[in-house]
Amino acid sequence: DAKTTQPTSMDCAEGRAANLPCNHSTISGNEYVYWYRQIHSQGPQYIIHGLKNNETNEMASLIITEDRKSSTLILPHATLRDTAVYYCIVRVAINFGNEKLTFGTGTRLTIIP
Amino acid sequence: ETGVTQSPTHLIKTRGQQVTLRCSSQSGHNTVSWYQQALGQGPQFIFQYYREEENGRGNFPPRFSGLQFPNYSSELNVNALELDDSALYLCASSLRHDSGANVLTFGAGSRLTVL
Numbered sequence: 001d002a003k004t005t006q007p008t009s010m011d012c013a014e015g016r017a018a019n020l021p022c023n024h025s026t027i028s029g030n031e032y033v034y035w036y037r038q039i040h041s042q043g044p045q046y047i048i049h050g051l052k053n054n055e056t057n058e059m060a061s062l063i064i065t066e067d068r069k070s071s072t073l074i075l076p077h078a079t080l081r082d083t084a085v086y087y088c089i090v091r092v093a094i095n096f097g098n099e100k101l102t103f104g105t106g107t108r109l110t111i112i113p
Numbered sequence: 114e115t116g117v118t119q120s121p122t123h124l125i126k127t128r129g130q131q132v133t134l135r136c137s138s139q140s141g142h143n144t145v146s147w148y149q150q151a152l153g154q155g156p157q158f159i160f161q162y163y164r165e166e167e168n169g170r171g172n173f174p175p176r177f178s179g180l181q182f183p184n185y186s187s188e189l190n191v192n193a194l195e196l197d198d199s200a201l202y203l204c205a206s207s208l209r210h211d212s213g214a215n216v217l218t219f220g221a222g223s224r225l226t227v228l
Contacts, residue, residue: 036217043117043203043219044156087155100146100169101217103155 004088009108018075020107022088025069031091033064034101035073037084044087044103047073083111115140117220119204125226131192134223136204138185144168145187146217147179148203156203162187191225199227 005023012018024033032051036044048055048062050071055062061074075082087106118137126132138145144163148156158171162181176192185206191198201224205217 041221043205043221044217045219046216049216085155100158100161100171101156102158103148105153105155 004090004104006086006088006104006107008105009110011110011112012075012078013112014080015077018078018082018109018111020073020075020086020088020109021070022073023070024088024090027068027090033062033068033071034089034091035060035062036087036089036101036103037082038087038106039081039084047086078109078111080111080113082109084109117204117206117218119202119220119223121223122221123224123226125228126194127228128194128196130194130227131190132194132225134189134191134202134204134225136187136189136206136220138187138206139218142206142208142218143185144207145181145185146205146207147187147189148205148219149173150201150203150222151197152200159189194227196227199225201225 032049034049035047037047038044048057048060050062050064062071064071085106085108087103089101117139120135146161147159149159150156159173159177160170160179161168162179165181178190180188189202201222203219203222205219207217
């Protein structure tokens with residue numbers, strides 16, 4: 001699975017959009033981009049995933065560049081409850097060997113009141 | 114639908130002891146994975162079970178073993194505990210299908226302290 005690079009930490013004002021970048025320059029054509037987050041003392045929570053097109057769900061939007069070498073997770077109106085560590089992960093679309101996810105150290109996002 | 118539940122939530126063991134951690138999968142899920150998360154680090158993949166068989170393993174020694182039961186629940190067993198085994202152990206379940214997308218549902222974890 002491709003390696004990802006994320007900033008160690010970021011701050012965002014409450015009510016503003018939080019934009020979390022991720023570089024995955026070695027991504028292959030059959031690899032999805034996944035985002036999970038982990039709020040303190042809880043297990044990771046799935047947010048969103050995409051392959052080529054931009055994606056949006058009730059939690060966030062995912063913008064993937066045309067060359068797929070980077071992506072941005074957007075939380076449109078950040079709240080204090082969005083304070084968490086955010087993990088960007090890339091993995092093959094179909095791997096019946098296992099569904100292993102390779103987590104890095106993620107971005108610690110702090111929402112400022 | 115119920116989520117992933119893990120037990121116990123916290124436990125303390127001493128070096129050399131053995132521990133069993135338990136996980137109930139989310140309803141409808143047929144695959145279970147276990148992850149180890151040391152303090153300040155991201156989760157690290159231990160292994161995965163599908164149809165009651167180990168179906169992928171990370172870089173962990175054989176003293177880490179597991180089981181999956183017919184109801185898809187699972188156990189993680191660690192023998193001969195070492196101090197470095199102190200960590201949060203996370204269980205995740207998922208539904209294997211052909212679409213390619215893989216969404217894991219994680220439990221809250223079992224925090225193990227080895228003294």
